[in-house]
Amino acid sequence: MKLFQQLLVAPAALGLLAPMAANAADLNINGVSDYASDEDIEQVTSITQFSDVYPTDWAYQALANLIERYGCVAGYPNGSFSGNRAMTRYEAAALLNSCLDSVTELTDDLARLIKEFERELAIIRGRVDGLEARVGELESTQFSTTTKLKGKTVWVAGATRAKGDNFRVIAPGTRDDDGNLVDRPGARNQYNQDWGAFNFSYDLRLGLKTSFTGKDLLFTRLRAGNMGDTSPWDGNGVSLNKLDTAAPGGNGVEVDRLYYRFPVGSNVIIQAGPLTRNTEMMGYKATAYAKGGTKVLDFFGGSLGVPGVWNKETGGGFGAIYTNKNNVSKGNPYFTVAANYVADSGEANDGNPSSGGFMTDNSEGNITSQIAYGNKKWGMALGYRKGQCGAKFRTPTMFTVDDKFGTPCTVDNKKGESVRSGAYSNSWSFNAFWRPDDSSWIPSVSGGVGASYLTGNRHWEHQVIKRSYASWMIGLTWSDVFMDDNAMGFAVGQPQFTYNVDRKNDDSDFIADGGYAKEFWYKYQVTDNISVTPSVYWLSRPWGDNTRNWNGDYKSLGVFGGLVQTTFKF
Incomplete structure (x- = not known):
C-alpha cells in the first residue's frame, strides 16, 4: 500500500x-x-x-x-x-x-x-540511471570543488597598409660626414616595408575562478600569445594599431592576473592582489559599445575612448567599490563609487626604492577613482586618475609618444646631469551610454571624452614640451543584426593627442597632432561558443604632428587595417 x-x-x-x-x-x-x-x-x-x-x-x-x-x-x-x-x-x-x-x-x-x-517510464528510468552514473563520474574526476575554469582564445588574421603621401622624413640625430641631416626613405614605403605583411596570430586566456564562501573570488589568469614586438596588433608601426585582444609575444605562458575580491557588508567590495588592474576595480563600465559583439581597436574597446583615465594599469594594488544596487528596486538606476591604487607590475615587486617598490616615489603608481550612476539601459560615469612619474598612458599619436612621453621620473638639467623631474599627471574622463529596449535599426550609443594635464619641476619644464593631451569617441552597436546573437558596430573618435605644448626656444607653439580613428565590424555567431568577426579600421593621421616633410610641410598619411577575429569560448 x-x-x-x-x-x-x-x-x-x-x-x-x-x-x-x-x-x-x-x-x-x-x-x-x-x-x-x-x-x-x-x-x-x-x-x-x-x-x-x-x-x-x-x-x-x-x-x-x-x-x-x-x-x-x-x-x-x-x-x-x-x-x-x-x-x-x-x-x-x-x-x-x-x-x-x-x-x-x-x-x-x-x-x-x-x-x-x-x-515511457522505462525510458525515463534508463535516463535517470544514466544521469546518476555521469554525476558519479564527474564527482570522481572533477577539477576542484571550489574552482571553475573558463577559457577564451582569439585567432587574428589580417594586415595593415599605409596610404597617402610618401613624404621623406628627417631621421632625428642622423647626419652625414659634412654634418648635414640625413633623411630616410618615404614614410609610407618605410611603414609598408616593416609592417605591411599579412599575418596570423593568437591570444589565449585561461581564467581560474575560486570561491571559498560563495561570495568571494580568488581570480588567477594564465595568458599566452604570439603578437608582441613583431606584430602590428600590439601597437607596433603606429601605436594606434593596438587591438583590444593584443597578446604577449613569444608563445610563453604567464600569469597576468592574480587578485582576491570579497564583500564587506552588502554594499562594499574590497579587491587586492599582486596583479590587479585599476579599470577592473571601477565597479561600473559606462559603455554599451560592442556589448554582444567583438571589440577591435584598444582605443575604442578597453580604453573606452579615454585612455588617460582608463589606462589599464596592472600590478600590485588594492581598491574598494561601494554601490547601493542592493538597496534599489531591480532595474532602477543606482550609484557606484570606486577608488583604487595600483603600482606598475615591473615596480611593485622591486625591492630597490631607487628603481621601484610599492607605494614609493618610483612605483609608477596610479590613484584612480570613479563615480557612476545608471543601470543596464543607460548610465554615466565621471573618472579621475593621478599618475605618478612614469605611470603609463595608452594609445596616443606617434608625436605624443615620441621623445620623453608622459611624465619621466628623471631628465637632464641644463648642465646635462640626470636629475629628478618631479613630474606627475592629472587625468579626467566622462563616459555615458544608452541602449534601446529591443533590437531594431536603432543602435545603442556610447561616448567618452577625456583630457590629461602634465606637470613637473623646472627641470621637467626645460626638457619636456608637451603639457596636455585629449581624446574622445562615439560608438554605435546594433544587436541581432540579420540573425539572433549577431551584432554590428561602428565607432569614430580622436585617439589621445597633444593639444598644448610649450617650446622655450621657439615662439610658435602651434601643433597639428589630432587625427581620427574609425572602425566597422560585424560579428557572426557560428555556435554558442564560436564567433567570427571581420572588421576594418582607418587611422587618418596616426603620426600626428610628425606627419610632415623634411621642410616642415604637413602631409596626408594614414593606416588602413583589415582583419578577421575568430573567437572560441570554453
Missing part, C-alpha cells in the same frame, strides 16, 4: 485495533444504530450536505478535502455529521470501508496508467 493510502486509512485502522478500554455504558448503541440502520442513505458528495458543519469549524477544510478528493466521509441518516461525538469501533469500521472502496478505485487507475505508459 502506498504511503498516502496508509496515511488515509490509519486513523480508522487505529480505531479498530485499539483495545476496548471503555465500559459498556460508553458505547453509543443508538448512534451505531442510526449510522447503519438506513441502507438507502446516499454517499456524501459535498460538505454542504451536513446540517451541523459550518465554515467556521476548525476541521471544516479537512472534511471538505476528504469528501471531495477521496469520498471517505459518511454521515448519519438525519443529515448530521455529529463532529463532537466520540467515534465507536462500528463507526470506524464504516469509515474504513468507505475509504478502502475509494482507495481501491484509485489503485486500479494508477495500475492502468502505469501499464499504459510502461514504455
Whole structure:
C-alpha cells in the first residue's frame, strides 16, 4: 500500500485495533444504530450536505478535502455529521470501508496508467540511471570543488597598409660626414616595408575562478600569445594599431592576473592582489559599445575612448567599490563609487626604492577613482586618475609618444646631469551610454571624452614640451543584426593627442597632432561558443604632428587595417 493510502486509512485502522478500554455504558448503541440502520442513505458528495458543519469549524477544510478528493466521509441518516461525538469501533469500521472502496478505485487507475505508459517510464528510468552514473563520474574526476575554469582564445588574421603621401622624413640625430641631416626613405614605403605583411596570430586566456564562501573570488589568469614586438596588433608601426585582444609575444605562458575580491557588508567590495588592474576595480563600465559583439581597436574597446583615465594599469594594488544596487528596486538606476591604487607590475615587486617598490616615489603608481550612476539601459560615469612619474598612458599619436612621453621620473638639467623631474599627471574622463529596449535599426550609443594635464619641476619644464593631451569617441552597436546573437558596430573618435605644448626656444607653439580613428565590424555567431568577426579600421593621421616633410610641410598619411577575429569560448 502506498504511503498516502496508509496515511488515509490509519486513523480508522487505529480505531479498530485499539483495545476496548471503555465500559459498556460508553458505547453509543443508538448512534451505531442510526449510522447503519438506513441502507438507502446516499454517499456524501459535498460538505454542504451536513446540517451541523459550518465554515467556521476548525476541521471544516479537512472534511471538505476528504469528501471531495477521496469520498471517505459518511454521515448519519438525519443529515448530521455529529463532529463532537466520540467515534465507536462500528463507526470506524464504516469509515474504513468507505475509504478502502475509494482507495481501491484509485489503485486500479494508477495500475492502468502505469501499464499504459510502461514504455515511457522505462525510458525515463534508463535516463535517470544514466544521469546518476555521469554525476558519479564527474564527482570522481572533477577539477576542484571550489574552482571553475573558463577559457577564451582569439585567432587574428589580417594586415595593415599605409596610404597617402610618401613624404621623406628627417631621421632625428642622423647626419652625414659634412654634418648635414640625413633623411630616410618615404614614410609610407618605410611603414609598408616593416609592417605591411599579412599575418596570423593568437591570444589565449585561461581564467581560474575560486570561491571559498560563495561570495568571494580568488581570480588567477594564465595568458599566452604570439603578437608582441613583431606584430602590428600590439601597437607596433603606429601605436594606434593596438587591438583590444593584443597578446604577449613569444608563445610563453604567464600569469597576468592574480587578485582576491570579497564583500564587506552588502554594499562594499574590497579587491587586492599582486596583479590587479585599476579599470577592473571601477565597479561600473559606462559603455554599451560592442556589448554582444567583438571589440577591435584598444582605443575604442578597453580604453573606452579615454585612455588617460582608463589606462589599464596592472600590478600590485588594492581598491574598494561601494554601490547601493542592493538597496534599489531591480532595474532602477543606482550609484557606484570606486577608488583604487595600483603600482606598475615591473615596480611593485622591486625591492630597490631607487628603481621601484610599492607605494614609493618610483612605483609608477596610479590613484584612480570613479563615480557612476545608471543601470543596464543607460548610465554615466565621471573618472579621475593621478599618475605618478612614469605611470603609463595608452594609445596616443606617434608625436605624443615620441621623445620623453608622459611624465619621466628623471631628465637632464641644463648642465646635462640626470636629475629628478618631479613630474606627475592629472587625468579626467566622462563616459555615458544608452541602449534601446529591443533590437531594431536603432543602435545603442556610447561616448567618452577625456583630457590629461602634465606637470613637473623646472627641470621637467626645460626638457619636456608637451603639457596636455585629449581624446574622445562615439560608438554605435546594433544587436541581432540579420540573425539572433549577431551584432554590428561602428565607432569614430580622436585617439589621445597633444593639444598644448610649450617650446622655450621657439615662439610658435602651434601643433597639428589630432587625427581620427574609425572602425566597422560585424560579428557572426557560428555556435554558442564560436564567433567570427571581420572588421576594418582607418587611422587618418596616426603620426600626428610628425606627419610632415623634411621642410616642415604637413602631409596626408594614414593606416588602413583589415582583419578577421575568430573567437572560441570554453
